[in-house]
Amino acid sequence: MISRYSVEEIEKIWSDQNKYQVWLDVEKYVVEAWSTLKIVPKQDLLVLEKIKIDLPRMLEIEKETKHDVVAFTRMLSEQIGNESRWIHLGITSTDVVDTAQNFLIKSSNLIVQKELENLAKTLKSLSLKNEKVLIMGRTHGMYGEPTSLGLKFALWYEEIQRQIQRLNLARRDIEVAKISGSMGNYANLELKIEEFVAKKMKLGIDKISTQVTQRDRHAFLISVFGNIASTLEKISTEIRLFQRSDVNELAEGFSVGQKGSSSMPHKKNPISSENIAGLSRFIRSFVTMSFENNNLWHERDISHSSNERIMFPDLFNVLVYSLRRMNETLQNLSINKKQMQKHILEAKNIYFSQRVLTYIIMQNHQVTREKIYDLIQNCTTIAWAEKTDLKDVLLQNNILDFIDQKEFDALFDDQYFIRHTKEIFNRIFKTK
Known part of the structure; x- marks a missing residue:
């Protein structure tokens, strides 16, 4: 990974030195597992503990073997004597x-x-x-x-x-x-070899x-x-x-000294x-x-x-x-x-269209959804085009034929849109 996007902890984990150290850990755990099965003498385990990663030597051997794991095991074997026969025993x-x-x-x-x-x-x-x-x-x-x-x-x-x-x-x-x-x-x-290694790691x-x-x-x-x-x-x-x-x-936050453009300050x-x-x-x-x-x-x-x-x-x-x-x-x-509130005010109550529609349908059983929907839609078109308050346009177009004045005025309350926020938060955060 290029340094611009590299993360120190991740680079350390995936470095060659750390990767081959984990390879060595696996090899050692396998031998240790064989020892628990009375195949590898315990004194040989002590010899194996002396092995270290010699990356330059491994790379040198790999030039000949064209196989990184073979190069790895041979690099390990070179460091000890006859005990090296236990390295990579039974595994691939x-x-x-x-x-x-x-x-x-x-x-x-x-x-x-x-x-x-x-x-x-x-x-x-x-x-x-x-x-x-x-x-x-x-x-x-x-x-x-x-x-x-x-x-x-x-x-x-x-x-x-x-x-x-x-x-x-x-x-x-x-x-x-x-x-x-x-x-x-x-x-x-033996399956116990795998179980032993898994537990160790x-x-x-x-x-x-x-x-x-x-x-x-x-x-x-x-x-x-x-x-x-x-x-x-x-x-x-x-x-x-x-x-x-x-x-x-x-x-986004903009820090002191930060520049946004090379040409436009x-x-x-x-x-x-x-x-x-x-x-x-x-x-x-x-x-x-x-x-x-x-x-x-x-x-x-x-x-x-x-x-x-x-x-x-x-x-x-x-x-x-x-x-x-x-x-x-x-x-x-x-x-x-302030900008959020400005945009809400600039909308001039047009966003109450569904609120008015739903309330009238629920309260006035004599009107069809299609009739009241079309009326409110026409009013929103006028309000948007003329930058007029939807509430005023609805009144001018006889909305009070379907709802009384007091009920109509009560509909235009911005808090209506966040009345269930606390309940939603309780679902998510389980607050009281």
Whole structure:
């Protein structure tokens, strides 16, 4: 991953040094498991503990073997004597590679989960702070009815909660140890070897596999990442729309010394949201690849291996980077309440059309829906074109034939649109 979008913790997890250290851990745990079965003498385990990763030597050997795991095991064997015969006993390359990779994925998943939880915490705070703040709701980009700004943040909060649930499901699938041998039938192993390694690494067990862990597990995880990316892009798109000059209701924070344009000093662009939108597309680009990786010749080849070496480090770097940047953007979000109220006032009560329609239908059983709908629609057309208050236009067009004056006046209360907000919040946040 380029340094611009790299995350220190993720880079450390997926570094060659750490990856090969986990390979070594797997190898050692397998030998230790054999020892519990009285195959490997305990004194030989002490010798194996002296082994270290010598990456330059491994790369040198790989030039000849053209096989990284063989180069790895030979690099290890060179460091000790006859005890080296226990290294890689009964296992195949992907027992090491897949188990280690699933462990690295687990380590990275923990960071993703933490960042999702941090984002959810920020969204909950914004929701509760803005519970009673009115904002014009839009459908199809057009004015609909006012709603609570807090509900907008609550919507995103609830979606992030679902993403956390999906991640937890995917984690159970992918965070497994696979020590089943060349054909996945444990022919040269015992099932207890796999159980021992899984327990040591705090992983689940791949109950049945071929020579590789089946890639439907990986595809599920990456599809969840694609789904998370879609949520991030959804939020970023909404911020970008609200930051437009003609809307100006929400905007990214703009720090001292920040520049919005190289040529126009007045510009304050939604660069963080645009950045997240672009990276979200990058994340989703791996989804199709991950599904294609599940289709291997006789359910075992290494056509998946090459792209996974790139895919997982890049995915985790960009996803964690995007989650952190989104959280920071929301924490520094500028909320223009005056502009929100201005747009509501400029609408001149046109958004009460459904309120009037619904009330009359419920209270006046002598009028058909079609008749009153057409009347109110015609009035909204006049009100919008002439920039006149809908309430006045309705009165001029004999709305009092269907409702008395006192009831009619009572309908025009903006608080009506947020009367259930507290109940909705109780559903989501379980507040009292």
